[in-house]
Amino acid sequence: MKAMNAKRLTQWLVLLFFLSFLALPLVKVLITAWPQQSDNPLAEMSRVFNQKWQESFKNSVMYALIATSCSTLLGFLLAYGANFTQIGRRFIRFNTRILLLPMLLPTITYGFVLIYAFGKQGLWSKIIGQQWFNIYGTIGILLGFIIYTLPPIFMLINNSMKYIDTRLFIVSRLMGDKWYTSLHKTIISPLYRVLAVAFLQGFFMTFTDFGIPSALGGQTPFITTLLYEGFMGTIPDFQLGAMVALTMLLPSIISVVVLNYLQKKMVRYEKPQRLVLKKNAFRDGAFRTLFLITSTFMLLVFLVLFVIPFIGSWPNDLHFTLVHFQTFMQDQFLMKTLKNALMMAFLTAIFGTVLAYFAAIVTSRGKEQSWFKGAIDSISTITNSIPGMVLGVSYLLIFSGGILHNTLAILVIVTIVHYFSTPYQMAKEALQKMNINWENSAHLMGDSWLKTIWRILIPNSKETILEMIGYYFSNAMVTISAVIFLSSANTMVITTKLKELQHFGKFNEIFILSLFLLTINLIVQNGIQWIRRSVLNENEKKSFTRIGYMFRSFRSVR
The missing domain is CATH 1.10.3720.10 (MetI-like)
Structure with a gap:
């Protein structure tokens, strides 16, 4: 009792x-x-859905779709390289740790390190002698979103790929299937649900993120920055902010419906086994290069985090100093x-x-x-x-x-x-x-x-x-x-x-x-x-x- x-x-x-x-x-x-005091509540509410809201919502959806598509494709390739090649366990573990590094930092930091890495006065722009691209706007935002979504998407796909029965892939090849047919039947098809979940999670993360648009968005409006302006702007408008908040729930509703449907599409194996694949110099070299390019880019981006605080004043005074840390501690x-x-x-x-x-x-x-x-x-x-x-x-x-x-x-x-x-x-x-x-x-x-x-x-x-x-x-x-x-x-x-x-x-x-x-x-x-x-x-x-x-x-x- x-x-x-x-x-x-x-x-x-x-x-x-x-x-x-x-x-x-x-x-x-x-x-x-x-609207509490209005003869026509619907007309009052319609003012929220003006051109600025439409542009903000469109930008959030468009950037989220593009960035998540890139992250899902890259995450799948990296997970495939980690599970279906012979590029070395230690190599994979080391590079995976680098790939997961952004998960330990807030997204607003991504924007700042990208600015100091690739901006006009950025570290790598100075070393090369010219700016690679305009960090404010489309390229900078997409890079920030990809850095943000790649680690969790890679983790989801990689963890699920470990449970795929590799015997089916080998049997498919022995039966004469082309490599792309075997890839689709034995690897991509069982991962339909996981790939969809990873994509939806990445889309949801980017659509609702505030840090990267606030740091790199410039004049490009996003639904999250519009919401912030509604509540924390010069003239707060709580009704406008509340309406914008409700519109942010639309992707949530869609994702819940799709995930419930995908739950019925789960593929299970009774006793999945991992067989050792034979070495392939071209395949292994290609995936090793992909890992190196991705992890090196991550290091190039976040290296400025370990450089800027230890120099006098970037980019004019480059001598080593601890004065910034001393000031911080005081x-x-x-x-x-x-x-x-x-x-x-x-x-x-x-x-x-x-x-x-x-x-x-x-x-x-x-x-x-x-x-x-x-x-x-x-x-x-x-x-x-x-x-x-x-x-x-x-x-x-x-x-x-x-x-x-x-x-x-x-x-x-x-x-x-x-x-x-x-x-x-x-x-x-x-x-x-x-x-x-x-x-x-x-x-x-x-x-x-x-x-x-x-x-x-x-x-x-x-x-x-x-x-x-x-x-x-x-x-x-x-x-x-x-x-x-x-x-x-x-x-x-x-x-x-x-x-x-x-x-x-x-x-x-x-x-x-x-x-x-x-x-x-x-x-x-x-x-x-x-x-x-x-x-x-x-x-x-x-x-x-x-x-x-x-x-x-x-x-x-x-």
């Missing part, structure tokens, strides 16, 4: 949290968008920004992991089917598809002037809600793989529901919990879209401070803050991986100890 009460209380607490911090804020956006406001970011990321990682883990427990542990499971799964889908800027706007509208206004707590809450879906799915998958009868056995031995979680479920899902913490921490450090409307002078975090520093042209401070952010993320991620390996080694030792004990017992019985 007590177990049921604790479980039911957990269910209601989780639902109350999302009712307060997801449902009600979104309802507030709808109310704000609807600036109380910048140090406070760094502390705020660390505190927000830490609190988000702890409380977000607890929320997602307990939500997963009450939906995945137990044979009974309940309405709560469907509700949380729906919430997971909604949080995964709502743009961060829309969440930020909704919180600004409903909590402005309240107890949470201008506090670090509201930044933590909005980040927890924004990134809830992935940690929840991580925990749910891990918990579903465990023996379903563990709770019944513990109950028969007198353990309570909470004690069972502490003594059985948590120890058997340590790795997943560590991954959840790392996911929440890194995303809390780099997010800007959800918190740009909610931070104040006292609660400024690194990403919002970067936007403020851009306004004053203080790029040394921008790069130093970005370096600190990158270093912190690297330390935390490497620390989590070290702890994870320690947990794995400990589990292996325990397994060997149990096997040894069983063997000795067997010998003593004999």
